[in-house]
Amino acid sequence: MAWLVPMPVAGPLLVAAVIAAVGGMFPRRLVDALATVTAGAVLVVCVVLAREAGAGHGAPLVYWFGGWRPGSVARAGAFPVGVSFVVDPLGASMASLVSLLMLAAMMFSWAWFKEVKVFFRTIMLIFLAAMCGLCLTGDLFNLFVWFELMTAAGVTLCGYKSQESSPLQGALNFAVPNTIGAFMTLIGIGLVYAYTGSLNMAAAGETLRAHPPGSLALMALLLVSAGFLVKGALAPFHFWLADAHAVAPTPVSVLFSGVMVELGLFAIWRVYWGVFSGIPDAPEHAVRVLLLLVGTLTAVWGGLMCYGQHHFKRLLAFSTVCHMGLMAIGVGLLSPRAAAGTALYVAGHACAKGAIFLISGIFLHRFGTVDEMELRGKGRWAPIAGVLMVIGALGLAGVPPFGTGFGGEMIDEAAKDAGAEWVKIVFIFGGAVTAGAVLRAAGRIYWNLGASMEATAARAPRIEERRETRGHEGATPWTMWLPAAALLLVGMGISVWPGLQEAALHAAARMQETGNYRAVVLAGAGGGEGALARAALPAVHSSAGGIGTAAITVSLAVALAIAGLTGMLRGRVGRVVGAGIDWLRVLQSGQVGDYVAWLVAGMAAYGGVLLMGR
Amino acid sequence: MRRVSRLTVFFAGELGLAALLTAAALHEPGPTSERDRYRVATTAPSVDLRQVTDAVSAVNFDFRGIDTLGEEFILFVSVSGVLVLLREPEAEERGLIIDAADAGRDMKPTSAMRGWMVGTVGPKVLFGLYIVGHGALSPGGGFQGGVILATAPMIIYLADGFKVFRRIVKFRMVEIAEAAGATAFLVLGLLGILAGREYLTNVLPLGEANTASSGGTVVAISWATGIEVCAGFVLVMYAFLQHVLAKREAAE
Amino acid sequence: MIFYASMAVAGWLLLVGLYGIVTSRHLMHLCLCLTVLQSATYVMLTGIGNRRGASAPVYAGGVPTSAPVVDPVVQALMLTDIVVEATVVALLLAITLQVQKKTGSTDPDNVSVMKG
Numbered sequence: 001m002a003w004l005v006p007m008p009v010a011g012p013l014l015v016a017a018v019i020a021a022v023g024g025m026f027p028r029r030l031v032d033a034l035a036t037v038t039a040g041a042v043l044v045v046c047v048v049l050a051r052e053a054g055a056g057h058g059a060p061l062v063y064w065f066g067g068w069r070p071g072s073v074a075r076a077g078a079f080p081v082g083v084s085f086v087v088d089p090l091g092a093s094m095a096s097l098v099s100l101l102m103l104a105a106m107m108f109s110w111a112w113f114k115e116v117k118v119f120f121r122t123i124m125l126i127f128l129a130a131m132c133g134l135c136l137t138g139d140l141f142n143l144f145v146w147f148e149l150m151t152a153a154g155v156t157l158c159g160y161k162s163q164e165s166s167p168l169q170g171a172l173n174f175a176v177p178n179t180i181g182a183f184m185t186l187i188g189i190g191l192v193y194a195y196t197g198s199l200n201m202a203a204a205g206e207t208l209r210a211h212p213p214g215s216l217a218l219m220a221l222l223l224v225s226a227g228f229l230v231k232g233a234l235a236p237f238h239f240w241l242a243d244a245h246a247v248a249p250t251p252v253s254v255l256f257s258g259v260m261v262e263l264g265l266f267a268i269w270r271v272y273w274g275v276f277s278g279i280p281d282a283p284e285h286a287v288r289v290l291l292l293l294v295g296t297l298t299a300v301w302g303g304l305m306c307y308g309q310h311h312f313k314r315l316l317a318f319s320t321v322c323h324m325g326l327m328a329i330g331v332g333l334l335s336p337r338a339a340a341g342t343a344l345y346v347a348g349h350a351c352a353k354g355a356i357f358l359i360s361g362i363f364l365h366r367f368g369t370v371d372e373m374e375l376r377g378k379g380r381w382a383p384i385a386g387v388l389m390v391i392g393a394l395g396l397a398g399v400p401p402f403g404t405g406f407g408g409e410m411i412d413e414a415a416k417d418a419g420a421e422w423v424k425i426v427f428i429f430g431g432a433v434t435a436g437a438v439l440r441a442a443g444r445i446y447w448n449l450g451a452s453m454e455a456t457a458a459r460a461p462r463i464e465e466r467r468e469t470r471g472h473e474g475a476t477p478w479t480m481w482l483p484a485a486a487l488l489l490v491g492m493g494i495s496v497w498p499g500l501q502e503a504a505l506h507a508a509a510r511m512q513e514t515g516n517y518r519a520v521v522l523a524g525a526g527g528g529e530g531a532l533a534r535a536a537l538p539a540v541h542s543s544a545g546g547i548g549t550a551a552i553t554v555s556l557a558v559a560l561a562i563a564g565l566t567g568m569l570r571g572r573v574g575r576v577v578g579a580g581i582d583w584l585r586v587l588q589s590g591q592v593g594d595y596v597a598w599l600v601a602g603m604a605a606y607g608g609v610l611l612m613g614r
Numbered sequence: 615m616r617r618v619s620r621l622t623v624f625f626a627g628e629l630g631l632a633a634l635l636t637a638a639a640l641h642e643p644g645p646t647s648e649r650d651r652y653r654v655a656t657t658a659p660s661v662d663l664r665q666v667t668d669a670v671s672a673v674n675f676d677f678r679g680i681d682t683l684g685e686e687f688i689l690f691v692s693v694s695g696v697l698v699l700l701r702e703p704e705a706e707e708r709g710l711i712i713d714a715a716d717a718g719r720d721m722k723p724t725s726a727m728r729g730w731m732v733g734t735v736g737p738k739v740l741f742g743l744y745i746v747g748h749g750a751l752s753p754g755g756g757f758q759g760g761v762i763l764a765t766a767p768m769i770i771y772l773a774d775g776f777k778v779f780r781r782i783v784k785f786r787m788v789e790i791a792e793a794a795g796a797t798a799f800l801v802l803g804l805l806g807i808l809a810g811r812e813y814l815t816n817v818l819p820l821g822e823a824n825t826a827s828s829g830g831t832v833v834a835i836s837w838a839t840g841i842e843v844c845a846g847f848v849l850v851m852y853a854f855l856q857h858v859l860a861k862r863e864a865a866e
Numbered sequence: 867m868i869f870y871a872s873m874a875v876a877g878w879l880l881l882v883g884l885y886g887i888v889t890s891r892h893l894m895h896l897c898l899c900l901t902v903l904q905s906a907t908y909v910m911l912t913g914i915g916n917r918r919g920a921s922a923p924v925y926a927g928g929v930p931t932s933a934p935v936v937d938p939v940v941q942a943l944m945l946t947d948i949v950v951e952a953t954v955v956a957l958l959l960a961i962t963l964q965v966q967k968k969t970g971s972t973d974p975d976n977v978s979v980m981k982g
Contacts, residue, residue, distance in 0.1 A: 006680075006803075006813040013687055014800045020694070021793030065680040067806070067815040073663065076655030083680050119698050126691050133684065141943060145684035148950050152688050155957055156695030163704060165968050166979045171699070172961050176887065179900060179954050186907045186947065187635075187880070190940075194869075194914045195644035197651045199939070211645045219638040243980055314980070461980050582982075586615065590978025592896070593888045594615050597624035600884055604630020624888045632881055639873035652939045653915075657923055658931040660938075669923035669938035670945070678942060685946040692953030699960040752926045757945055824926060850956055857963055 004049060005063040005085050008042045008095055008132035016125035023118035035121040036106040039128060043099035046132065050092035054503050059520045060088035062138070070522055078522065080200040086138030086521055089507035090343055094259075094266055095135040097347055100490065101258045101354050102128045104483035105251035108358055111365065111469050111477050112251070120160070127153035127255065134263055138274070138521060140189045140224070141199045143267060144182070147227060151178045154260060157252040158244045166463050169590060170247035173240045176592045177599050181230030181237070184603070188223025191216070192275065201274035202518040209515075212280045218610045221276045221283060225268045226603060232264025234328055235298040236598040236605075238321045239588055242305070245317035249468055250361030253313060257320040257357060258350035265324065266346075269331050269339070278514040284334060286613035288418075290606060291332025296426050298325030301584060303433035307560070308581040310453070310460040312360045312370040312441055316353065319396065319434035323349050326430045330411045333418055336538055339508035341410025344495055348403020351491025352395025356438060358484040359385045359392070362476050363445075365469045371462065372441045373453065379446035384481050386446045389438065391488050397435035397557050398427065399550040406495035409546030410505075424549060431553040436560030443565045450565035456578040457564075459585055505538055665820045665828040666750045674755060675832045675839075679814040683799060686839055690796050693846040700857045714859035720775035731773040738766045746840035750829035756839025763840065764847035771851070776859055783852060788845045795842025802831050802838065872913025879906035893962040893972045897955050904951040908944050915940030 015038045023031045053061050064070075068082025106124065130153060133146035155178075159171030193199055195216065196207035208217060233241040245256050276283065302321030309315035327349075330342030360370050362385045367378050379386050395402040400409075408427050415423035443449045494500060511517055568574070587594070615623075643649070660672035674682050705711050723731065746759030771779040806815030818830035827833065883903030890896040915937035923938035925931060966972050 002812075003807050006807075010800060010803060010813060013683070014797065017690070017793050017796040017800060020690075021790050021797060063812065065812055065814050066676060067812045068677055073655050073659045075659055076651060079651045079655055081652070081655045081659075081677055083678050119694050123691055123694055123698075126687055129687070130684075141678075141946075142681055142684070145681050145688070145946060149684050149688050149691065152695065152950075152953055152957065153691045156691060156698055159695075159699050159961060162699045162701065162964055165965075165977075168961055168965050168968065169977050169979050172893075172958070172965070172974070172977060175954065175958055175961070176896070176900065180884070180887070180903065182950075183880075183904055183907055187876070187910060190907065190910050190914055190943075191638055193652075193940070194649070197644065197649040199652070207644070207648050211648070213641070213644070216638060216641040219634055219641075222634070223638070246980065459982055461982050463980055585982030588982050589615050590981040591615070591975045592977075593890060593974060594620055596884065597615075597620045597627065597888050599627075600631055600888075601623045601627030604627040604634070607630060607634045620888065624885070628881055628884065631884075632877065635873075635877045635880070639870065639877065643869075653917070653935075653937040656938055657935050661925050661931050667925040667929075669925070669935070670941045673938050673942040674945060678939075681942075681946055685949050688953050689949055692956055695957050696960045699957065699964060753922065753924055757949060824928075854959070854963075862967075 001052060002061070002063060004045050005061060005087055005136070006065070007045050008099070008136065009129045011045070012038055012042060012125040012129040016122045016129070019118050019125070020122045023121070031118050031121055032110055035125055036103065038125060039099055039103040039106050042128060042132065043096060043103055046092055046096035046099055049087050050089050050096055053087045053092050054089040054507060060086050060517070062086055062521050062523060080198070080203050080522060083142045084138040084200060084521065085136045087136055088511055089503060090511065091135045091270070093343065094263070095132045097350055098131045098135065098259045099128060101255055101350060101487070104354060104358065104487050105254045107479055107483045108254070108361060109251040110479040112249070123153050123156050127157065131259060131263060134267060138201050139199055140192060140201055140204065140271070140275070143271070144186055144189060147185070147231070147267065148182055150260065150263070151182060151231070154256065158248045160249050160252065161247070161466070161468070164464065164466060167247040170244045173590070173592050173595060174244040177230050177237065177240045177595050178227065180596060180599060181227035184223050184226035185228065188220050188226065191220045191223060195220070201271070202521040205275040205278065205514065206518055206522070208275065209278045209280070214281065215611065215614070217276055217279055218283045218286060218614070219607065221272065221287070222603070222607055222610060224271055228264040228267040230264070230599065231261065232268065232328070233261050233298070233321050233324050234294050235301050235325070236602040238298060238302070238324070239595040239598060241321055242314055242317045242588065243590060245320065246311060246314040246463060250357060250364065254354040254357045257316060258354040261320060261324055262327065262346050262350065265327055265331055273511055273514065277512070283610065283614065286610045288332050288334050289613040290609045291328050292420065293609065294606070295325045295328035295332055298322070298328060299426050299430045300325070303430050304581050305584055305588065307433050307437045307564070308456045308460055308578070308585070309437070310372040310457050311463050312363070312372060313357070314461070314463070315437050315441065316357060316360065319437065320353060322430045322434050323353075323396070326427055329423055329426065333411065333414050333420070335414045335418065336505060336509035336512055337417070338411050338414035339512070340501070340504035341407045341414060343407070343504050343508070344403040344410065344501065345407030347494050348395060348405070348407055348491045351487040352392045352402060352404065355388055355484040355487040355491070356392040358480065358487070359389050361468070362480050364465060364467060365480065366476060368467050369465055372444050376444045376451070377448040382476055385476065386442065388481065388484050388488060389442050393435045393438040393442065393557070394554065395488065395491055396438060397431040397550065397553045398546065399554060400547055401492045401496045403491055403494045404431070405546050405550050406501065408549065412546065412549065413541065428549060428553050428556065432556035432560060435553070435557035436564070439557055439561035440564040443561055454564045454574055456574055456581050458578060459582050509538055661823050664816060664830065664832065665823040666832050667823055668750055668752055668754070670753065671749045671755045671832055671836065675835045676816050679803070679835065682835070682839070683803065683814070686796060686799055686842055689843060689846050690792065693792065693849050696850050697853050700853050705862065710862055712861040714856045715777040715780055717859055717861040719859045719861070721772055723773060728773045731769050735766050735769055738769065739763060742766070742844070746836055747826065747833070749836035750832045751824065751826070756836040757843050760840040760843025761847060763844040764851070767848050768851055771855065776855060779855070783848055785849070785852060788848050788852070792842050792845035792849060795838045795845060798838035799835055799842070802834055805831070868916050869913045872909050876906040876910035876913070879903065879909065891973055891975070893965060893974055894959070896974055897958045897962065900958070901951060901955060904947070907947055911940040911944050911947070
């Protein structure tokens with residue numbers, strides 16, 4: 001069973017290398033099938049690992065590469081010399097989500113003909129391996145390596161349609177800020193290594209706990225998080241996301257918005273709890289203040305920009321920014337209930353967003369455009385897509401049984417416990433604005449409403465799109481809408497699957513029992529397993545998945561959609577809101593120099609907030 | 615944003631970042647008992663436990679082999695990325711490109727320079743192979759040696775032009791070599807699992823320190839990496855040269 | 867001493883590299899500034915691994931294992947770092963070539979097709 005642990009990483013890499021070597025000699029369909037089967041196999045393995053990790057006394061599975069477990073080098077005593085993968089239920093579940101979305105994306109791209117040899121499949125598989133590695137690793141530098149692999153594969157996939165101008169801009173704006181962030185992360189890792197002498201998260205954390213570093217902890221945490229903050233698109237590091245996700249090929253956008261960006265936040269969570277928690281004068285309060293502040297800012301910024309877009313993919317990209325803000329709030333509350341809620345939220349959002357991106361791909365395939373105004377009225381030739389689109393919008397709004405509903409409810413509860421009841425309002429705003437934008441688009445596409453543009457979208461960018469596929473005369477191929485439907489089903493099924501909410505809650509609680517968790521990872525430092533099992537586990541409150549909040553959110557969303565479609569937003573109100581959105585648009589200049597300037601300013605600002613919040 | 619606004623935002627941030635970094639650097643160092651542990655654990659033990667005298671290679675290919683695997687694939691994916699980004703299928707289809715070999719834009723060195731360049735090719739290849747093969751013994755290894763090996767075809771291009779370069783560097787062969795190197799690394803890792811241990815465990819015979827066959831999988835992985843890195847960089851060079859040297863007719 | 871010196875140099879490289887990127891008018895210049903920025907990490911890592919009076923972590927040719935050597939782990943990290951840098955620069959240069967071909971300009975401020 002232990003041999004399964006490296007498989008989510010080694011498996012796809014091996015298949016990718018073999019395909020790169022000999023794939024050209026075989027029929028394309030065979031290569032496609034092999035790649036899709038590999039994604040499916042990784043999904044199965046990750047689910048099995050998640051169950052294994054959650055079973056028993058809840059101790060994570062710890063795997064030491066090269067056999068270098070603590071104690072294998074006599075001179076070093078119990079010091080961990082090798083690189084470890086620490087498989088806990090949440091990490092393995094994240095990896096499962098990644099492989100699920102990859103499977104959907106692979107299936108969708110069967111209809112995609114304009115491929116170059118076998119490159120697309122190879123790079124997608126490597127992308128899969130990198131993301132799984134990031135979810136499972138327990139070593140700081142190893143985290144950096146998978147992060148860089150993910151970025152390199154992401155840049156390539158983003159610029160895949162390199163004949164057009166906007167993918168080049170997207171790839172450039174993706175590469176530069178993410179690379180700068182990654183190198184700041186490396187500086188942070190260097191600082192941690194210089195202080196603690198270890199790259200293993202648990203060992204470094206133990207040293208920090210035993211020898212508290214004072215304010216260095218905050219600075220190191222900030223630097224290490226730099227790359228992940230950029231990847232996770234929190235304001236003001238989020239500018240690149242809209243450019244990149246709007247121009248990437250559809251199956252790639254599914255992965256970008258569904259899991260890649262979320263992995264940035266996951267990495268921050270992992271690093272915080274693995275290395276920086278449990279320190280005596282802990283930066284806990286400062287981190288909470290920062291993440292709540294930043295999350296709110298991101299949610300509002302992303303939401304407003306989302307509503308003001310007409311290019312459907314760019315609309316969805318900004319909606320991802322908005323939801324990332326909401327997820328950052330969930331992580332920032334720093335409690336097991338909030339963490340479990342965020343996990344459910346991430347799963348629900350990934351499925352809903354992924355499905356809607358696939359639908360945008362269907363539009364591109366059938367009608368050759370993803371611009372809301374150009375698509376007006378064409379919906380009647382793609383009815384299934386419409387149904388799925390509306391369901392997806394409900395998922396974005398946080399309607400149960402989507403994961404966003406139950407997850408949002410858990411986060412609200414945790415916020416109430418922490419005295420931050422206003423969080424609920426931010427969630428309602430975020431859900432309403434993003435769902436409202438999608439519903440507005442649906443209204444135009446399917447009910448032929450909204451012939452004239454609303455004031456808020458007057459300056460929305462128009463991006464030239466070219467078809468990614470051939471053969472668009474007939475009905476939508478099943479390989480395109482089936483993955484979308486399947487994703488929506490999973491998104492809804494996750495939270496109501498028996499025992500899953502409780503498992504998530506317990507997993508989060510165990511991870512946040514840092515002392516004992518680290519002891520288990522470093523195996524032999526004394527009976528952590530039993531203590532983990534006996535840890536006080538919070539109880540799941542039976543809930544209706546936040547149906548009350550969801551009702552408010554959906555009503556607001558529908559209202560916003562109708563306001564956009566009818567003349568309501570062309571008057572005074574529309575112009576005022578439009579002016580606000582236009583002011584934000586100035587910042588979103590598309591110029592990489594601006595983005596980097598905001599990155600630097602953001603780092604300084606975050607540092608200031610952290611130091612003030614101590 | 616206007617330039618002034620951009621610079622204002624930037625300098626405000628830069629000052630803050632500088633303050634942050636200075637504070638972090640000037641902070642008291644960590645506990646001396648803890649800081650040295652990794653060095654102690656990977657220097658003498660690399661000779662004692664793995665018969666490898668170059669501790670850096672031991673760390674790279676044995677203690678932290680999975681990091682190196684990831685790094686190798688970063689190179690692999692970036693090479694694929696360059697090939698993907700530089701392709702121009704439509705221009706090719708419409709016959710608008712005069713191939714790089716015929717475009718006549720190569721450097722034309724004097725015969726003295728040519729002689730000198732061609733003379734260094736052999737030593738380069740030999741030296742590169744030496745560095746790759748002796749990775750476990752002295753400073754070097756797959757990455758360093760692979761890059762040195764990759765400069766040999768480059769010198770050939772500089773000396774004799776793209777046509778000769780293409781005769782020596784067969785694109786498909788190099789692609790296969792790159793993928794083969796990557797596959798070899800992965801398969802060597804699997805040997806550990808087949809032996810009932812963990813992935814990337816060093817299960818090949820370790821030999822004796824200071825001999826060419828010491829180190830077990832360290833040497834094998836060093837070779838696999840060397841091939842992959844060399845092939846990867848040659849492919850990148852090929853793609854860039856082909857793109858830059860070709861002449862393009864303007865489309866109507 | 868070397869530690870502080872290397873931290874200072876690393877910090878300077880980082881800040882200067884960032885300045886270069888923000889004020890860049892040519893994509894190749896931007897790539898090279900990114901390289902400068904990335905060099906900051908090499909210098910910092912070297913400084914972290916240094917030990918007073920120690921030599922390279924290589925025991926070839928009969929150097930006893932009791933001899934003081936510097937930290938090989940940071941050198942291994944640097945190796946990975948360098949490969950990452952090379953690959954990112956390769957990708958960015960490929961993007962530069964295509965941008966130049968498509969728009970005729972290499973000014974990063976002119977690449978933006980998507981604004982707002």
